[in-house]
Structure formats: C-alpha cells, structure tokens
Amino acid sequence: MDIKEDYVPMKEQDPDERRKNFKEVPLGYSKEEALEEASRCLQCDPAPCITGCPVEINIPKFIRHIREEDFQEAIDTIKETNNLPAVTGRVCPQEEQCQEKCVMGRKWDPISIGRLERFAAEWERDQGKETPKVEASKKGKVAIVGSGPSGLTAASDLKKLGYDVTVFEQFHQPGGVLVYGIPEFRLPNDIVDGEVEALESMGVDIQRNTVVGRLFTVDDLLEGNKVDEYDAVFLGTGAGLPWFLGLPGENLNGVYSANEFLTRVNLMKAFKFPEYDTPVKVGKSVATIGGGNVAMDSARTALRLGAEKSMIIYRRSEDQMPARDEEIEHAKQEGIEFHLLRNPRRFIGDDGNVKKVEVVKMELGEPDSSGRPRPIPIEGSEYEIDADDVIMAIGTSPHPLVPRTTSGLKTSDRGTINANGSGRTTKQGVWAGGDIVTGAATVIKAMGAGKTAAKDIDGWLTNRGDWRTDLEDDGEK
Amino acid sequence: MKKILKKTKVGTGVWEYDIEAPLIAQSNKPGQFIILRLHEKGERIPLTIADTDAEEGTITIAAQSAGKTTRELNDNYGEGDYINDLAGPLGNPSEIEKYGNVVTIGGGVGIALIYPIAKALKEAGNNVTSIIGAQSEEKIFYEDKIGGVSDELIITTDDGSLGRKGFTSDAFADVLEEKEIHKSWAIGPVIMMKVCSEVASKYDTKLIVSLNTIMVDGTGMCGGCRVEVGDKAKFACIDGPEFEADRVDFKVLSQRNQTYVEEEKCLLDKYLEEE
Ligand SMILES: Cc1cc2nc3c(=O)[nH]c(=O)nc-3n(C[C@H](O)[C@H](O)[C@H](O)COP(=O)(O)OP(=O)(O)OC[C@H]3O[C@@H](n4cnc5c(N)ncnc54)[C@H](O)[C@@H]3O)c2cc1C
Ligand SMILES: Cc1cc2nc3c(=O)[nH]c(=O)nc-3n(C[C@H](O)[C@H](O)[C@H](O)COP(=O)(O)OP(=O)(O)OC[C@H]3O[C@@H](n4cnc5c(N)ncnc54)[C@H](O)[C@@H]3O)c2cc1C
Ligand code: SF4
Ligand code: SF4
Ligand code: FES
Numbered sequence: 001m002d003i004k005e006d007y008v009p010m011k012e013q014d015p016d017e018r019r020k021n022f023k024e025v026p027l028g029y030s031k032e033e034a035l036e037e038a039s040r041c042l043q044c045d046p047a048p049c050i051t052g053c054p055v056e057i058n059i060p061k062f063i064r065h066i067r068e069e070d071f072q073e074a075i076d077t078i079k080e081t082n083n084l085p086a087v088t089g090r091v092c093p094q095e096e097q098c099q100e101k102c103v104m105g106r107k108w109d110p111i112s113i114g115r116l117e118r119f120a121a122e123w124e125r126d127q128g129k130e131t132p133k134v135e136a137s138k139k140g141k142v143a144i145v146g147s148g149p150s151g152l153t154a155a156s157d158l159k160k161l162g163y164d165v166t167v168f169e170q171f172h173q174p175g176g177v178l179v180y181g182i183p184e185f186r187l188p189n190d191i192v193d194g195e196v197e198a199l200e201s202m203g204v205d206i207q208r209n210t211v212v213g214r215l216f217t218v219d220d221l222l223e224g225n226k227v228d229e230y231d232a233v234f235l236g237t238g239a240g241l242p243w244f245l246g247l248p249g250e251n252l253n254g255v256y257s258a259n260e261f262l263t264r265v266n267l268m269k270a271f272k273f274p275e276y277d278t279p280v281k282v283g284k285s286v287a288t289i290g291g292g293n294v295a296m297d298s299a300r301t302a303l304r305l306g307a308e309k310s311m312i313i314y315r316r317s318e319d320q321m322p323a324r325d326e327e328i329e330h331a332k333q334e335g336i337e338f339h340l341l342r343n344p345r346r347f348i349g350d351d352g353n354v355k356k357v358e359v360v361k362m363e364l365g366e367p368d369s370s371g372r373p374r375p376i377p378i379e380g381s382e383y384e385i386d387a388d389d390v391i392m393a394i395g396t397s398p399h400p401l402v403p404r405t406t407s408g409l410k411t412s413d414r415g416t417i418n419a420n421g422s423g424r425t426t427k428q429g430v431w432a433g434g435d436i437v438t439g440a441a442t443v444i445k446a447m448g449a450g451k452t453a454a455k456d457i458d459g460w461l462t463n464r465g466d467w468r469t470d471l472e473d474d475g476e477k
Numbered sequence: 478m479k480k481i482l483k484k485t486k487v488g489t490g491v492w493e494y495d496i497e498a499p500l501i502a503q504s505n506k507p508g509q510f511i512i513l514r515l516h517e518k519g520e521r522i523p524l525t526i527a528d529t530d531a532e533e534g535t536i537t538i539a540a541q542s543a544g545k546t547t548r549e550l551n552d553n554y555g556e557g558d559y560i561n562d563l564a565g566p567l568g569n570p571s572e573i574e575k576y577g578n579v580v581t582i583g584g585g586v587g588i589a590l591i592y593p594i595a596k597a598l599k600e601a602g603n604n605v606t607s608i609i610g611a612q613s614e615e616k617i618f619y620e621d622k623i624g625g626v627s628d629e630l631i632i633t634t635d636d637g638s639l640g641r642k643g644f645t646s647d648a649f650a651d652v653l654e655e656k657e658i659h660k661s662w663a664i665g666p667v668i669m670m671k672v673c674s675e676v677a678s679k680y681d682t683k684l685i686v687s688l689n690t691i692m693v694d695g696t697g698m699c700g701g702c703r704v705e706v707g708d709k710a711k712f713a714c715i716d717g718p719e720f721e722a723d724r725v726d727f728k729v730l731s732q733r734n735q736t737y738v739e740e741e742k743c744l745l746d747k748y749l750e751e752e
Binding site: 170171172208209210211214215216226227240241242244246250251252253254256257259260263264268269273274275276277278279281352399401 | 500501503504509514518519520521545546561562563564565566567693694696697698699700701703704705710715729732733735736737740741743744747
C-alpha cells in the first residue's frame with residue numbers, strides 16, 4: 001500500500017496579517033484536503049486512537065465515512081459520543097490524546113483527527129439543518145447549573161432521553177469558558193452560539209443571568225422552593241476563581257487576571273471598544289505570567305489589541321509548558337517573546353499604574369509532585385522588564401459559591417466537589433462534573449463528565465434505588 | 478429581559494426605577510446589589526438594590542448619572558422599557574442585628590443605598606440615627622423615606638443650603654461625641670467613606686463601608702473588583718461589598734477606580750455627540 005507519510009496541512013491566516021485581527025487562525029479543510037487526509041488512515045482494528053479519546057469516538061469509522069464522501073454518516077458517528085465536534089475539533093489537545101495513540105504517528109505524521117472532526121462539523125453546519133424539537137416524555141425534570149461544555153453536554157443528552165431540562169447560567173451568554181475565555185481567533189463565539197441555539201430548539205430551557213447560590217440554592221431546586229421542583233441537579237460550574245501570587249504591587253492598575261482580561265475582550269467585546277462599551281487597557285508592552293493555554297491566549301490577545309511587545313514569562317522551560325504545541329507554535333509565529341525560566345518577584349508602578357516587572361532567573365531541580373523539574377530561583381539574578389500591563393495566567397480554582405450554599409455537599413481541600421466515577425456527589429440527587437470536580441482541565445474531559453452523569457441520572461431516575469457513591473471507599477476523585 | 482414598571486426622579490441626576498424581578502425581590506437582603514447590561518453592546522454595571530416589594534415582585538434601584546451607562550439609563554429608559562440583562566442578588570447581605578444605637582450615613586447617591594440598611598436596622602429594633610449629605614439642597618433626596626425609618630435624621634450640605642453646613646463626617650463626629658454608638662454604616666464617595674473611617678477610628682467605634690469598585694461579572698470570576706482589606710486582596714463582589722472601614726486601603730480603592738478614566742471619557746464624549 002502506498003503510505004502518505006506527511007499530513008495535509010490546514011491553511012492558516014498569515015502571521016503578519018492575523019496578529020492584527022481577531023479572525024480565526026486555521027481556516028479549515030476543503031473537501032479535497034479532507035479526503036486526502038482521510039485517505040492516510042490505516043483503518044486499524046483494534047484502533048488505538050479510540051483509546052486516546054476521552055469520549056471514545058469511533059475514529060476509524062467516521063474517517064471511513066469521510067473517505068466515502070458520506071459526510072452525514074461521518075458526523076452522525078462523531079455525534080454518537082461527542083455533541084460539540086466543532087469545538088473539540090478546534091481546541092482538543094489532540095497531540096496528547098487521540099493523535100498521540102495513532103499508529104501512523106509511530107513513524108510518520110499521525111492522522112489529523114481533530115481537523116477531520118472540524119471538517120465534518122463544518123459540513124453539517126453548511127447544510128443549515130434545523131434541530132428538531134424533542135418532546136419531553138414526562139420522565140422527570142433535571143436542572144443543570146452552568147452552561148460550559150459539561151453542562152451543555154449533560155443538557156443535550158438528557159433532553160434526548162426525554163427529560164425536561166433547564167440550564168441555569170450566571171452570565172448573560174451561555175457557553176462557559178468557550179465564550180468568555182477562549183478567544184475568537186481560536187474558537188469563534190458564533191460556533192458556540194450555534195450549538196446553544198440548537199439546544200434551545202430541541203426544547204432545553206436556558207435561564208441566563210441566574211446566579212445559583214444567590215438567587216436560589218441547589219436545595220431550593222430539589223425542594224421546589226421559590227422555583228419548580230427538580231428530580232435531579234447536575235453541577236457544571238467550572239473552575240473560574242482566578243489565582244494571584246500575592247506579590248507586592250499586584251493591585252496596581254494594569255495588572256489583570258487572565259479571566260478579567262479575556263472576559264472583557266471575548267464576552268464583552270472590548271476589542272470593539274468604543275462601539276461596545278466595555279474597555280480594556282493595553283499599553284506598548286504586555287507581560288503574561290504563565291505557560292498554559294490561558295497564557296498563550298492572553299498574550300496573543302494582547303498583541304491583537306495593539307501591544308508592540310507581548311511576552312510570556314514562565315518559570316520553567318518550554319518542554320514543561322502545559323499549553324498545546326499548536327498554541328505555542330502559533331504564538332511564536334506571531335512574534336510573542338518567550339522569557340523562560342523567569343519568575344516575577346514584584347510589580348513596580350508609577351502613579352498607580354504598573355510599569356515594570358521584577359523577575360528572578362530560575363533553574364530546574366529535581367522533579368516535584370507534578371513530575372516536572374522543580375524551578376528554583378537563582379538568588380541575586382533579579383532584573384526588571386518594562387510592562388504596561390501584566391496578565392496573571394497562573395491558574396484558577398473552583399468557585400466556592402455553590403458548594404458553600406448547598407447542604408451536604410463534600411469538597412476536597414482544593415475546593416473541588418467530591419464525585420464518584422458516575423458524577424454522583426455526597427448529596428442525593430446531585431451530580432457534578434467538569435472543572436468543578438477535576439480542577440481546571442479540558443473541554444473534552446468536561447464533556448465526557450457531562451455525558452457520564454447524564455447516563456447515570458437517567459439510570460437513577462428510572463430505577464431510583466439507593467444513593468450509593470462509595471465515595472468514602474474509593475476515595476476522592 | 479427585565480421590565481421597568483416605574484421611573485421617578487428623586488434628585489438632581491438621580492432616578493429611581495421599579496423593575497419587575499419577582500425572584501430577586503424574594504431573595505434579596507439589605508446590602509446586596511444587581512449587575513445590569515442595558516443592551517447587546519452595553520457594559521455590565523453594579524447597582525445596589527435600594528428597596529424590594531416581594532408581594533408586587535419588584536425591586537427598586539437608583540442610578541446617578543455618572544458616565545455613559547448611567548446616563549444612557551437615565552436619559553433613554555423609562556416605564557415599559559426593558560433592560561436586556563439583570564442578574565442578582567449579588568454580594569453578601571449586611572449583618573443586621575440588634576446592636577443598640579446605630580448610625581447610617583449616606584452621601585450623594587449613597588443616600589439611596591443606605592435606605593434598605595437603615596430600614597432593616599430599624600426593624601431589628603435598633604435606635605437609628607441617619608445622616609444624609611450632598612453638595613447642595615437639590616441633590617438631597619429620600620428625606621422622608623429615610624426619616625421614616627430613623628429615630629433621628631440629620632441632613633448636611635456642603636454649602637449649607639439645606640440642614641447643617643458641612644460634611645456628613647462632621648455630623649458623624651458630633652453624634653459620636655454625644656452618645657454611645659454600637660455600629661455604623663457609611664456609603665458614598667470614596668473620600669467621604671475615608672474621612673468617616675478616620676472619625677470612627679478616633680472614637681474607637683465600628684464602621685462598615687460598602688465599596689463601589691469597578692466590576693465585570695460580580696460573581697468572583699475576574700478579580701477586577703479587588704481591594705486591599707487588612708493587607709490582603711479581597712474581591713468586593715464576593716467577599717464584600719461591605720468591609721470594616723479601618724481595614725480598607727482607600728488609596729488603592731480610589732487608584733483602581735481610576736483605571737479607565739480616559740476610556741470612560743472617550744465613551745461619554747461619543748455618547749453626548751450622538752445624542
Ligand atoms: C483561556 C482558556 C483557554 C482554554 N483552552 C483550552 C483548550 O484549548 N483546550 C481545552 O480542551 N481546554 C481549554 N481550556 C479549559 C476548558 O475550557 C475547561 O476545562 C472547560 O471549559 C471546563 O468546562 P466546564 O463545563 O467544567 O466549566 P466552564 O466552561 O468553566 O463553565 C462553567 C459555567 O458555569 C457558570 N457558573 C458558575 N457558577 C455558577 C453559578 N453559581 N450559577 C450559575 N452559573 C454558574 C459559569 O458562568 C460558566 O458559564 C481553556 C480554558 C481557558 C480559561
Ligand atoms: C456594589 C456597588 C453598588 C453600586 N450601587 C450604585 C447605585 O445603587 N447607584 C449608583 O448610581 N451607582 C452605584 N454604584 C456605582 C456604579 O456602578 C457606577 O456609577 C457605574 O458603574 C458608572 O458607570 P458609567 O458607565 O455610568 O460611568 P463610567 O464611565 O464608568 O464612570 C464615570 C465616572 O464615574 C466615576 N465612577 C466610575 N465607576 C465608579 C464607581 N464604581 N463608583 C463611583 N464612581 C465611579 C468615575 O470617576 C468616572 O470618571 C455601585 C457600585 C458598586 C460596586
Ligand atoms: S474529541 Fe478530541 S480527543 Fe476525541 S477524537 Fe475528537 S479531537 Fe480527538
Ligand atoms: S490509529 Fe491512526 S491510522 Fe489507525 S485508525 Fe486510528 S487514526 Fe487511523
Ligand atoms: S467583579 Fe469580577 S470578581 Fe468581582
């Protein structure tokens with residue numbers, strides 16, 4: 001057989017152009033390109049790629065359908081286990097998941113599974129088919145708290161199973177991190193809005209501007225106090241509480257959490273200020289602290305808002321950066337400066353505005369609890385870097401509001417909700433999944449958790465029976 | 478979408494709105510606020526819930542024309558109009574108990590914001606002294622409303638056109654001089670709260686202030702509302718908005734509130750031009 005060693009690259013906006021706009025960077029496969037890439041797949045049986053996908057999409061099958069130009073079958077196959085392929089095709093860390101396991105990858109380029117997934121999703125979108133309404137079969141009422149990928153997935157699955165589903169979201173726009181965090185140039189909000197519309201046309205009720213824990217509690221939902229009574233509640237409230245380092249000068253103007261910076265730009269459209277009312281401040285030189293996807297997104301966003309110099313300051317080396325390879329690559333192409341093995345010590349201001357970051361050089365020591373080499377400061381190596389803005393992208397933790405206001409819900413020291421493998425919490429009738437259980441993770445893992453919980457909710461509501469979680473025995477998840 | 482049922486002018490540049498929001502009316506406690514976004518292109522801004530009527534299912538907010546958003550609301554929105562997004566109640570409620578003698582101080586638009594707290598303190602059986610102040614007579618409002626829930630009402634104006642000439646903080650010092658006060662609240666411009674805080678420290682009495690920081694989400698997700706309280710960063714929307722005055726770093730508060738002055742001005746100029 002004739003092996004095609006190299007993958008078919010996806011066309012991208014030119015780096016010199018794209019660093020000035022918020023349009024999507026990778027432009028998608030044409031039909032011909034998709035067919036060519038699909039033709040590289042060896043159709044393995046068993047297919048190791050499937051084991052790399054957290055929701056176990058039947059990858060060879062959907063690729064075969066693409067090859068046969070039966071795109072409807074291809075998208076149907078994907079959607080058997082993944083409700084948001086237009087999203088995962090773009091943002092999954094494929095190189096560590098499905099594509100890492102691909103047999104082709106042992107010697108040559110792995111199959112571009114994510115790109116093909118995106119192609120199938122786009123094909124479906126172009127057909128412009130309406131999602132039919134699903135009649136509730138009076139099986140019961142389920143409340144979903146949070147409309148991130150975990151909540152949206154649970155809602156969709158439960159609706160399809162015939163439940164009455166209501167989603168409660170605190171923001172004015174549903175989608176969670178997909179709309180307030182991940183920038184337009186990686187995941188246009190239109191795509192997420194499209195998925196939300198489809199859910200609503202299926203008959204899922206999405207209540208926006210509803211802060212659970214303040215307006216009413218999870219207990220109220222189960223007891224029918226103030227609101228309708230629900231038979232089950234799924235919590236998918238994410239990990240949205242930003243961390244700061246507690247360093248001197250952190251409260252200077254111009255020091256942002258990545259959440260604030262990205263929310264202003266993505267959700268509130270500050271990149272269109274003053275057409276839109278929400279401002280964001282970007283000076284000549286912007287320093288982003290951190291090395292994950294969130295840091296790359298922040299640094300690349302700052303560049304697009306007009307920063308002449310946009311820097312990543314990260315305390316370990318590039319090998320340890322948690323960001324996806326593609327994001328690091330894109331950031332470099334666009335001219336983001338990487339200041340590696342550097343850690344901020346303090347922020348120096350002038351008249352209340354941040355002006356400089358004092359950093360210390362770091363060296364790598366023995367591996368720490370995360371298995372990565374521990375960064376150790378080299379005392380006396382401090383120096384200053386000019387920065388008109390500083391963006392802290394060093395992590396987030398789960399929001400305590402819902403756990404704190406719900407009776408009988410156990411959490412870990414890290415503030416995550418304790419849930420078993422099916423998403424059951426320590427409170428009868430309440431499931432949880434996504435970042436609120438795992439801490440900040442990935443879109444596809446959150447979707448997987450929503451799926452698993454939906455299945456278990458259906459099982460429990462059908463048979464009732466004991467509320468067994470075995471959380472005490474099998475430990476915290 | 479939330480419907481405006483009634484709009485009333487209560488003072489110069491200050492309007493009051495009764496808004497249909499039955500669940501918020503039911504859940505709200507004194508000291509909490511909402512965040513609204515007027516329309517698709519609007520900014521999210523925090524406004525205190527000045528009153529509620531659980532039976533009618535309404536909440537009352539009062540807005541003072543400051544920049545673009547509050548002006549747009551006060552100029553263009555009226556009875557029967559809809560506000561695109563409105564979320565609440567947010568923030569922690571005031572700690573209402575029977576303390577004994579209490580003082581509530583409101584300056585500027587803070588006059589509207591002190592009302593629900595004074596009312597709740599009165600209902601809890603406290604002896605309430607209220608001090609309300611503004612630059613001049615036409616900026617004083619709610620005298621009757623606040624007078625109705627207070628045992629004593631003191632009005633101050635900077636120019637002496639109504640009540641006592643001087644600042645609310647002067648009147649506060651006089652009250653503290655006269656009798657033992659167990660707890661006080663002050664809401665108004667940063668400078669007013671700062672001076673009231675100094676007065677309270679001098680008399681060694683406990684003062685609570687409600688901090689009007691910049692906010693985006695109002696739910697703890699952005700940290701834009703952070704303030705320094707007791708040398709620690711706190712988020713006004715979830716840790717507050719009320720804090721013990723003597724622990725607040727007012728300098729950081731007013732500095733952070735200056736972040737967007739240029740942008741705010743640009744936005745307002747554009748708005749006024751288009752009007
Ligand atoms: C900038 C950024 C970039 C990222 N890039 C990637 C990437 O490239 N690939 C990837 O796989 N992952 C990425 N991630 C991680 C991924 O987005 C998350 O793991 C995922 O979104 C988690 O989904 P979730 O459903 O658990 O929660 P979220 O997406 O966080 O959604 C939670 C929702 O709940 C709402 N909510 C919270 N509290 C309440 C309440 N009390 N009442 C009502 N609603 C509430 C929130 O407003 C939010 O809408 C990124 C994250 C960020 C921040
Ligand atoms: C918890 C909380 C409750 C609030 N309750 C009320 C209320 O009930 N009624 C009310 O009128 N206002 C209230 N405020 C203040 C209100 O949110 C601001 O006035 C509003 O955001 C201004 O928006 P703008 O677009 O009209 O003006 P902007 O263009 O944002 O600002 C115009 C000018 O107003 C000043 N300003 C801006 N933000 C604030 C602020 N947060 N506090 C004080 N001055 C500011 C600045 O000097 C600025 O130059 C509250 C603030 C908080 C945090
Ligand atoms: S969902 Fe993600 S991991 Fe699964 S096949 Fe698609 S891109 Fe790969
Ligand atoms: S492992 Fe790679 S080549 Fe084999 S079926 Fe999966 S995608 Fe195709
Ligand atoms: S307003 Fe965003 S954290 Fe308080």
